[in-house]
Amino acid sequence: MSDAYLALEDGRVFEARGRVPGRTRGELVFTTAYTGYEESLTDPSYEEQVLTFSYPLIGNYGVRDERFESSRVHPRAAIAREFTDDVVEWLAAEDVPAIDHLDTRDIVTSVRDQGAMKCGIAVGDDVTPEDAKAELKQCKGMSEHVDIGKQVSTPEPKFFAGDDGGSDVTVALVDCGAKGSIASSLTARGADVHLLPYDASAEMVEATDADVLFISNGPGDPENFEAAQALVEAFAGELPIAGICLGQQVVANAFGGATEKMTFGHRGVNQPVLDLDTQQVVMTTQNHGYTVADPGDLEVTQVNVNDDTAEGLEHEAMNVITRQYHPEANPGPHDSLGFFDDVLALAAETKKPALAD
Secondary structure (H helix, E strand, C coil): CEEEEEEECCCCEEEEEEEECEEEEEEEEEECCCCCHHHHHCCHHHCCEEEEECCCEECCCCCCHHHCCCCCCCCCEEECCEECHHHHHHHHHCCCCEEECCCHHHHHHHHHHHCCEEEEEEEECCCCHHHHHHHHHCCCCHHHCCCHHHHHCCCCCEEECCCCCCCCCEEEEEECCCCHHHHHHHHCCCCEEEEEECCCCHHHHHHCCCCEEEECCCCCCHHHCHHHHHHHHHHECCECEEEECHHHHHHHHHCCCEEEEEEEEEEEEEEEEEECCCCCEEEEEEEEEEEEEECCCCEEEEEECCCCCEEEEEECCCCEEEECCECCCCCCCCCCCHHHHHHHHHHHHHCCCCCCC
16 A cells, blocks of 8 residues: 545645555546446546546456456546455556545535546655645646547557348447447447547548448547548538437537537436437436537437436438437446437438449
């Protein structure tokens, strides 16, 4: 064990138990999820953030890499009331600082009341509060991370073949920080998936002969994903368009809408969403700090029960459908997995018939 200090933008400094040494900084956020810590820690949407778990014990069912959503841990540091040794060993192998034995209730309520804030962390045998404050001074706001897409996206296109016996739709999935379960949810339904870099060109999309353009989730400010927005603008009306999380925000911006930063965002596995057509409420997994403030030419089809923010958008004439939450959520809930069926059905309906030999 070692010393640890957490310095917050509001001027407070917390003393904690150091579990993994290191010094770092980032935007302090929290998740209310009581399970799925492996999925959360490997979610690319947490890039450049420091993740606090509100659930008190993290690690009570071990660490298994088949649950990972990407190839690495993305938060710059992790905070909990208590981490088990399994999680500590994993974070140490990933060189991600970790601290526990502090009042996470105080941290969560502070972020809830004051908003996500910058923080600095110092962990080690001889660290001081000043070391954590020095990290805090170097911390940037999330919108200042203009190249964050490059940090989380695939550098080269990848191809994933769909399972036999399913859909014959081809998906161009723009990787703005995509969770692995988005691609697997599509391939499980038989779709072929071309995973493209966040800054893919229109020519790259055309080369896939895709039946649908799909913009993934990802970290940071949607306004910094200009290339993805340009793709939506280029293919609007030509291809069906879908988006998840950051993808919904990018699509909204492309259709004349506007996005804004939320006070503390939605991060957890129990966010209630109301479908305005069916009046059905589903529970969803979410992880985002920005939201659609103005849908532009799109229609709002679903809203968050707690704060009325847009959770689903649609443009029926132009074959656009998006979700702010994660329908593919692992470990759950799975109330909204039908979104992928809807996307593939839409693509199949508008698919151009193959030319005869």
